[in-house]
Amino acid sequence: MSGMSPLTLLHTSDWHLGHELNGHPREEEHRHFLDWLHAVIGEHGVDALVVTGDIYDVANPPVSAMARLYGFLHRLCAAYPALDIVILGGNHDSAMRIDLPGALLGTGRVHFAGAMPRTNGPRTDGAPDPEKTLIPLTNSDGAIAAWLAAVPFCRPVDLGRESLETLYAAVQDAGLARAGDLPLVVTGHLHVAGGAVSEMSERRIVVGGEEAQAPTLFDARAAYVALGHLHRAQAITGPTTIRYAGSPFPLSMAERDYRHSVALVRLAAGEPETPPSCTVELLPIPRPVVFHSLGPLPLDAAVAAIGALDLDADLPPAQWPFIEVSVAVTGPEPLLHQKVLAALADRPLRLVRLRRHFVAQGDQLETGAEPVDLDDLDPAAVFARLYADQHEGEAPPEDLAQAFARLMIDTQTTQKPR
Ligand SMILES: [Mn+2]
Numbered sequence: 001m002s003g004m005s006p007l008t009l010l011h012t013s014d015w016h017l018g019h020e021l022n023g024h025p026r027e028e029e030h031r032h033f034l035d036w037l038h039a040v041i042g043e044h045g046v047d048a049l050v051v052t053g054d055i056y057d058v059a060n061p062p063v064s065a066m067a068r069l070y071g072f073l074h075r076l077c078a079a080y081p082a083l084d085i086v087i088l089g090g091n092h093d094s095a096m097r098i099d100l101p102g103a104l105l106g107t108g109r110v111h112f113a114g115a116m117p118r119t120n121g122p123r124t125d126g127a128p129d130p131e132k133t134l135i136p137l138t139n140s141d142g143a144i145a146a147w148l149a150a151v152p153f154c155r156p157v158d159l160g161r162e163s164l165e166t167l168y169a170a171v172q173d174a175g176l177a178r179a180g181d182l183p184l185v186v187t188g189h190l191h192v193a194g195g196a197v198s199e200m201s202e203r204r205i206v207v208g209g210e211e212a213q214a215p216t217l218f219d220a221r222a223a224y225v226a227l228g229h230l231h232r233a234q235a236i237t238g239p240t241t242i243r244y245a246g247s248p249f250p251l252s253m254a255e256r257d258y259r260h261s262v263a264l265v266r267l268a269a270g271e272p273e274t275p276p277s278c279t280v281e282l283l284p285i286p287r288p289v290v291f292h293s294l295g296p297l298p299l300d301a302a303v304a305a306i307g308a309l310d311l312d313a314d315l316p317p318a319q320w321p322f323i324e325v326s327v328a329v330t331g332p333e334p335l336l337h338q339k340v341l342a343a344l345a346d347r348p349l350r351l352v353r354l355r356r357h358f359v360a361q362g363d364q365l366e367t368g369a370e371p372v373d374l375d376d377l378d379p380a381a382v383f384a385r386l387y388a389d390q391h392e393g394e395a396p397p398e399d400l401a402q403a404f405a406r407l408m409i410d411t412q413t414t415q416k417p418r
Pocket residue numbers: 053054090091092189202203228229230
């Protein structure tokens with residue numbers, strides 16, 4: 001294998017095409033990101049692009065989001081005819097919708113893996129088929145220089161009677177056997193323990209009743225594990241190089257301080273006595289839209305702070321900064337919304353969230369009930385609390401908790417959230 005050119009892979013994730021922030025479209029940010037990505041692929045001589053799930057924000061995305069993906073892939077294929085492209089399904093995606101264009105494109109350089117492939121073809125009762133996840137990746141010489149095991153987000157129905165551990169073990173064994181001295185890349189869209197979870201925009205995934213998988217799910221002999229689902233770009237400590245690429249820009253206010261990037265992964269074949277190697281370089285993604293967070297401040301101070309923000313009045317509305325305003329209140333403040341909206345009305349800003357931050361005064365503390373924002377509540381925690389209230393403080397039994405978790409997955413993957 002000596003003398004073979006290495007393979008340059010670009011790992012990105014969680015695009016959430018079609019996403020809206022409090023009703024404000026993210027079209028401009030997606031356009032900006034994909035134009036940047038197109039240029040980066042050329043500048044760095046990328047051989048393979050891997051997108052690890054949550055391509056779309058919802059299972060039934062707007063046509064504009066699908067047109068953006070297809071248009072982008074078309075432009076990539078035209079500009080870089082040798083580029084291998086792998087698009088994986090995430091928990092936000094409809095597996096069928098991700099797989100569908102594959103029927104039109106056939107077996108070319110663009111690979112769609114929406115659902116885990118089955119022995120009898122897609123969407124059958126057949127068992128998961130590890131061999132069908134394997135995709136060859138070619139370097140600048142046109143030679144196969146690495147293999148990729150394309151595992152998408154796995155729903156309980158994808159696993160059948162297998163556990164996720166069994167599935168990954170089978171896929172990695174098949175991949176390592178196929179790859180030989182060449183590097184093997186393994187993918188996933190799931191929550192692996194050790195990753196930092198943003199509080200708002202990553203819906204909980206529960207597979208087989210477990211909230212997070214151990215990094216030992218991955219084989220030490222895999223050269224690189226490309227993960228999606230967590231929106232913060234991060235490495236996971238484990239048996240090999242494991243990374244979340246993270247989303248291209250903040251998908252909620254909680255993510256505004258993340259350093260968004262894509263991972264440029266260079267993979268070299270092994271020599272006798274030396275395993276394949278992998279180095280990672282992070283390329284920071286420029287952010288076209290600014291995020292402001294004000295408060296908690298008393299109402300008058302919040303209104304004054306909105307007026308005092310230094311803003312560019314010439315920006316087109318699609319690039320106006322997003323803002324979150326938190327107002328400190330001690331009791332009912334009936335004009336709060338009206339006054340904040342009036343302060344925002346003549347400013348080039350887009351309101352994402354207006355929160356009341358209750359400040360207890362004197363004996364008000366004694367009621368003990370902390371007001372909460374509905375958005376901050378975790379459905380499973382509310383379910384557990386309700387169950388405890390009605391069952392003398394007991395936690396819900398495991399089968400009931402799992403049934404609730406499945407129900408959450410079903411509703412979250414079939415409905416557009418608001
Ligand atoms: Mn996800």
